Amino acid sequence: xxxxxxxxxxxxxxxxxxxxxxxxxxxxxxxxxxxxxxxxxxxxxxxxxxxxxxxxxxxxxxxxxxxxxxxxxxxxxxxxxxxxxxxxxxxxxxxxxxxxxxxxxxxxxxxxxxxxxxxxxxxxxxxxxxx
Amino acid sequence: xxxxxxxxxxxxxxxxxxxxxxxxxxxxxxxxxxxxxxxxxxxxxxxxxxxxxxxxxxxxxxxxxxxxxxxxxxxxxxxxxxxxxxxxxxxxxxxxxxxxxxxxxxxxxxxxxxxxxxxxxxxxxxxxxxxxxxxxxxxxxxxxxxxxxxxxxxxxxxxxxxxxxxxxxxxxxxxxxxxxxxxxxxxxxxxxxxxxxxxxxxxxxxxxxxxxxxxxxxxxxxxxxxxxxxxxxxxxxxxxxxxxxxxxxxxxxxxxxxxxxxxxxxxxxxxxxxxxxxxxxxxxxxxxxxxxxxxxxxxxxxxxxxxxxxxxxxxxxxxxxxxxxxxxxxxxxxxxxxxxxxxxx
Numbered sequence: 001x002x003x004x005x006x007x008x009x010x011x012x013x014x015x016x017x018x019x020x021x022x023x024x025x026x027x028x029x030x031x032x033x034x035x036x037x038x039x040x041x042x043x044x045x046x047x048x049x050x051x052x053x054x055x056x057x058x059x060x061x062x063x064x065x066x067x068x069x070x071x072x073x074x075x076x077x078x079x080x081x082x083x084x085x086x087x088x089x090x091x092x093x094x095x096x097x098x099x100x101x102x103x104x105x106x107x108x109x110x111x112x113x114x115x116x117x118x119x120x121x122x123x124x125x126x127x128x129x130x131x
Numbered sequence: 132x133x134x135x136x137x138x139x140x141x142x143x144x145x146x147x148x149x150x151x152x153x154x155x156x157x158x159x160x161x162x163x164x165x166x167x168x169x170x171x172x173x174x175x176x177x178x179x180x181x182x183x184x185x186x187x188x189x190x191x192x193x194x195x196x197x198x199x200x201x202x203x204x205x206x207x208x209x210x211x212x213x214x215x216x217x218x219x220x221x222x223x224x225x226x227x228x229x230x231x232x233x234x235x236x237x238x239x240x241x242x243x244x245x246x247x248x249x250x251x252x253x254x255x256x257x258x259x260x261x262x263x264x265x266x267x268x269x270x271x272x273x274x275x276x277x278x279x280x281x282x283x284x285x286x287x288x289x290x291x292x293x294x295x296x297x298x299x300x301x302x303x304x305x306x307x308x309x310x311x312x313x314x315x316x317x318x319x320x321x322x323x324x325x326x327x328x329x330x331x332x333x334x335x336x337x338x339x340x341x342x343x344x345x346x347x348x349x350x351x352x353x354x355x356x357x358x359x360x361x362x363x364x365x366x367x368x369x370x371x372x373x374x375x376x377x378x379x380x381x382x383x384x385x386x387x388x389x390x391x392x393x394x395x396x397x398x399x400x401x402x403x404x405x406x407x408x409x410x411x412x413x414x415x416x417x418x419x420x421x422x423x424x425x426x427x428x429x430x431x432x433x434x435x436x437x438x439x440x441x442x443x444x445x446x447x448x449x450x451x452x453x454x455x456x457x458x459x460x461x462x463x464x465x466x467x468x469x470x471x472x473x474x475x476x
Binding site for chain 1: 178
């Protein structure tokens with residue numbers, strides 16, 4: 001659901017700390033008609049210009065908190081942090097150097113686990129402008 | 132009294148997803164543009180901010196807005212999500228019942244009279260029933276296509292008769308049914324068929340879809356029809372599930388509603404696309420679903436609850452650009468014109 005639109009152009013840019021670029025970020029919206037707990041995210045895979053973003057560099061920011069991507073996949077991740085319908089989930093990639101400004105070709109795969117259908121996987125492939 | 136009209140805010144999901152409407156604007160739309168609709172239904176996890184802990188401020192705002200527009204909180208839809216605790220831990224009945232109780236408490240604070248469940252087993256609901264009785268909220272099993280009404284133990288989608296037996300045995304006033312009009316299927320929805328052709332990469336998808344529907348409606352033999360479809364359009368209908376869903380005729384008959392009459396507390400007016408009736412400008416119909424007979428039967432049995440619009444056509448128009456997306460507001464307005472006509476308001 002909403003497959004073509006789950007990767008947003010809004011907020012795609014490098015991120016800075018103490019005057020230094022340390023990575024970049026992009027925003028996702030949920031591929032469903034309701035919100036789900038973050039622990040129901042089964043997969044976020046991002047390929048930028050043909051190269052897959054390493055999972056260990058990915059961090060998920062949600063309502064002022066940050067979690068390593070690999071942590072939200074673990075069995076003991078809390079079940080009451082909700083990624084709500086229509087809300088942005090920010091993925092920060094800490095690659096130590098940011099991303100070059102301009103257009104990049106992105107392919108995002110998002111898998112979420114639901115209560116009564118098999119895990120649904122959405123793929124969104126598009127050009128995103130990183131500011 | 133008679134049948135009342137309401138809207139599930141699920142109908143406006145696309146507006147919400149793209150940030151063009153909030154629940155406040157949706158309430159206003161229902162109260163001001165649907166000519167007498169008074170009911171509101173929500174999915175808790177889609178509408179409630181900061182679910183499951185929205186805070187007192189939200190509850191006050193919600194109750195204020197509902198009162199402001201003179202609306203009634205009819206039903207809150209909930210999901211058990213038994214896989215929430217990861218794959219190797221399917222929630223047991225007690226755990227699912229605790230979640231149901233949490234939703235009941237939220238529903239109470241928002242003024243809802245009904246909770247809609249879909250995947251919850253009788254044993255789970257039974258554990259939450261004492262709280263439902265205390266809060267005076269009914270827990271209603273949705274009867275959703277391809278499930279039916281006249282089905283029991285061991286049959287596909289056959290929970291309805293089992294629940295009826297439980298209700299009659301225990302005499303509970305807080306467990307019931309929520310039929311979804313999607314079970315009264317008449318034929319394929321042109322909008323759906325076009326989507327299948329389009330996403331399979333077929334050119335001339337509009338014409339091919341019309342050809343498919345013509346064959347479908349003319350056919351009396353399901354086997355022959357299946358063979359024709361598989362031979363003619365192997366790239367489009369290669370998924371047995373799609374074939375099954377599109378070829379299956381209605382999973383219930385309107386008269387079946389009489390079997391569960393005293394325990395129907397809410398209905399989903401499911402629809403996919405409202406089109407103008409040829410030769411009758413300003414009058415609309417849903418060509419793929421039977422609305423006339425179920426509404427006639429609901430009137431016969433003296434049903435005085437709500438039929439809540441549940442528009443679901445948006446998802447199969449999202450494969451194209453933004454300019455081709457469905458107009459949810461207009462679709463719901465048309466749906467209410469039709470319901471008003473059939474109810475005879």
